Amino acid sequence: MKNYAAEFFGTFWLVFGGCGSAIFAAGIPELGIGYAGVALAFGLTVLTMAYAVGHISGGHFNPAVSFGLFAGGRFDGKQLFPYIISQVLGAIAAAGVLYLIASGNANFAIDNTKAGAFASNGYGAFSPHGYSMLSAFLIEFVLTAFFLIVILGATDKFANGKFAGIAIGLALTLIHLISIPITNTSVNPARSTSQAIFVRGEPLIQLWLFWVAPITGAIVGGLIYKTLLQKEENLA
Numbered sequence: 001m002k003n004y005a006a007e008f009f010g011t012f013w014l015v016f017g018g019c020g021s022a023i024f025a026a027g028i029p030e031l032g033i034g035y036a037g038v039a040l041a042f043g044l045t046v047l048t049m050a051y052a053v054g055h056i057s058g059g060h061f062n063p064a065v066s067f068g069l070f071a072g073g074r075f076d077g078k079q080l081f082p083y084i085i086s087q088v089l090g091a092i093a094a095a096g097v098l099y100l101i102a103s104g105n106a107n108f109a110i111d112n113t114k115a116g117a118f119a120s121n122g123y124g125a126f127s128p129h130g131y132s133m134l135s136a137f138l139i140e141f142v143l144t145a146f147f148l149i150v151i152l153g154a155t156d157k158f159a160n161g162k163f164a165g166i167a168i169g170l171a172l173t174l175i176h177l178i179s180i181p182i183t184n185t186s187v188n189p190a191r192s193t194s195q196a197i198f199v200r201g202e203p204l205i206q207l208w209l210f211w212v213a214p215i216t217g218a219i220v221g222g223l224i225y226k227t228l229l230q231k232e233e234n235l236a
Contacts, residue, residue: 006057011090018042019119039176047169068148068218091194112201140213148221
């Protein structure tokens with residue numbers, strides 16, 4: 001149960017910090033943090049929780065990461081769905097708290113006809129800059145695949161594990177710097193689900209892509225690392 005609690009709180013922090021920065025701090029004229037600030041916020045949430053609870057659960061905080069680690073031979077499949085449930089519940093809880101906080105502003109309203117409403121993900125008319133479904137699928141697939149390669153490499157027994165959290169957090173920052181204009185960046189089905197539930201409308205209809213693309217990308221990334229990159233023991 002400690003593993004599942006760690007995944008719940010780690011994913012809560014990721015959504016609360018990352019999506020919270022987008023909702024509250026990104027769009028303030030002249031003072032807002034913008035895309036770069038949101039990207040850094042997402043990276044910092046993973047970096048901080050990797051060191052806080054990563055030693056308990058492995059620090060997945062993302063259903064796609066759990067699938068990718070399973071494909072890469074680093075995670076027991078028996079725990080896959082309990083982990084995913086914990087992650088999704090943590091994300092939804094964070095989105096609920098964000099909603100309650102945002103509701104304290106008299107001008108707050110979720111307009112589910114606009115891209116990025118309540119930090120939601122989308123494609124087509126719901127992409128921040130109008131990118132197509134194919135563009136959205138490709139960017140989510142490729143970035144999640146490379147995210148898994150970074151995670152598996154940084155946590156390999158031959159790597160310097162003390163710096164794994166930094167590498168993974170910076171990788172997520174880079175991922176957001178690349179893809180916020182395209183999909184508002186998911187690479188994490190739990191993060192997409194939590195926001196889509198509150199926004200509803202088209203972002204909820206489009207949610208399938210933000211499960212399928214990151215999970216398939218993560219599995220491919222896990223298999224690439226396992227079969228092509230993973231260093232074998234020198235038995236000589």
